[in-house]
Amino acid sequence: MRLKAALMLGTFAYVCGVPSNCGCVKKIQCECKDNQTVICKDITHVPSCLPSDTKFLHIVKSPGFVELTADGLNTYSSLKLLSVSDTGLRVFDKHALRKLRDLETLEIIAAKDIKSFASGTFEFNGNLRTVKLENCPSFRTLPSRLFASLPSLQRLDLRNNSIHEIREDILQGSTNVQVIDLSDNTFLKQLPRMTFAHLELLKQLSVASCDLEVLYPEHVKTPYEKGSLTHFKAGSNPWKCDNRMCDFVTWSSNTESFSDIASVGNCTSPEHLKNHRVLSLQPAALCPSPSPSQANGAVFIVLVVMVSCVLVVAACFLFAGRLAKSCYPASTSLNPVTITNTRRNGAENYSCSDTQDSHREPVAAGSVTTDSASPPPCYDDPPSYDEVVKDGFDFQVQ
Template identity: 25%
Template structure:
């Protein structure tokens, strides 16, 4: 019995010794849970000779400034790697290309300043979750990350965390190469606006977290961009919203949007009278927006002016027609006189035209013309001697249109 117990103890010690021999320097290995932990060991490089049974590798709190293809070459079975708080500044190309089963990658709490375009490229696109919170050093690192997301072949990525990176601007189309992304976390940044095309290509997004940024409102193009995402969950709380007239459109969007918004956390930060007031349900009068009211009044005044102008013009037309009706006899007489006068003038012109166009009358001598004039005078003498009686139109016409004398 005693010998059996001794053999068991020796076996356990032997297995423990073998495990220690397999475990990298400065790390702790747990074969039962298939985990390797290298926490706060002041490592300068990624540990080598990681056991083949390892599925999870935790390397945190060290001084590893650079990782590359040589950092992880042997352990093909690793599914989770946590590299947080290691002061990483550079990721070389194809750093994780040998980890064909990698599902979860945590690079949070680092100071990445240089990310190569294919740093996240893994054959088969196995990566599903990527944590880059508090890991980007500056805006240049954001540009590098945008390129890495484009060329990394991350079609299978489902969750991306970019929280706490002091991001003030998201490049248009930054996430367009992540077609299956379901959760995007942008909390605790310095975003001030969402522009057209920011979330293009994200057809399967389910959660968008924009809390704890510096949004004061959302303008038309931003609201249209959010509407394109459909009825997803959008977190917009804990932003310094300014409840002035400019926020009226955002308030209207909150009241009618299909998206699931955390409306209880979307509150006014200013002015003082509306501090901590919920945006949903605010009226135009609450936010002091009088411009739309004045516009409506101006439109109503303009419509009233058009109606009044129409009434005045109608009244003037009726008066004009009434005056014409009262003077219909005088108007008729004046029209008849004008018609007779025009007829006389036209007949005179017609007769003169016939005389001028007749070739037989071209050789009339001056004597015959003089005789014609004398004949006209003798006819005029036949008129009544009383000058007070005016000649009739027929007499005037006979004097004017006298027949030519036969030669």
């Protein structure tokens, strides 16, 4: 029996591909499942002597493993999966994943002391497809834009933690997300209205067993109308079925077959709607209707606006008329004069004299006539400067 146990321990303590002179071989408990997968147990830090081409690293059952740093992971830039479960992890260095450009899956499971990720933790992990952070009772804070601009992200599993708040921009720019699980975060009281509004490909959304009070149609409207959403779980929440839920109830009651893929649960208040199924409610039960005084007030406002518009239009017409009159006053009209035709030295000359002959048509400025018998009328010369000053002529300047 002792020999068998020794052989088993020796097998588990062997690290595939590590040179025999590596100093950490005898000090760590790591097992190589194949040429690319390493499982380490009961360690305090990431070993520096693992195969450099390791692609799948599992750290399990290591209560002394409390910190994940860049120094420990920089050697393993080929990693595609990093899984840390049942450890004492409490510090996740912001730069720990910086050189893991090929990382596709990150799992942090049952880490009792971790409280948050730093902003920018996933800034350089554009290939990240799955983030699983679950069963971490101290985890409560998600910084702004933590999972933003991750084009490959498809699955976000944040269930059974102590998350207090989800920020509206948490997934900004990450448009390919298909599965989100926020269930069993019993301190989560609200979801911003537009948090998931851009996720056209979202297939599954779970917010069950949280502390949510209000739903908005924007939480599910986009993926449902695009035909992507197939499961929506939101039961076991203390829904307040008041006017804040009006938009959601109005949309869901008018959206065909939404209740077939959704489980929302029952109202907890107000008293007259307690235990009523949210998806069975009609808008009239929640949405406030305008009182007679409010309706009369609205009609009065409309009338005031209409009358104001009429008065403005009338004032514009009146002003335009006065402006036209001031631009073309009667006092500036030209008076035609009579032309006297005389001949001197074989040449015809014309002279003008005042006339008020209303039957003679004035000739437009710049026109020419060749009829010497009936010469065109001409007009008075403009007044001199002295005449203007003396007689007080009023000229309009344009």
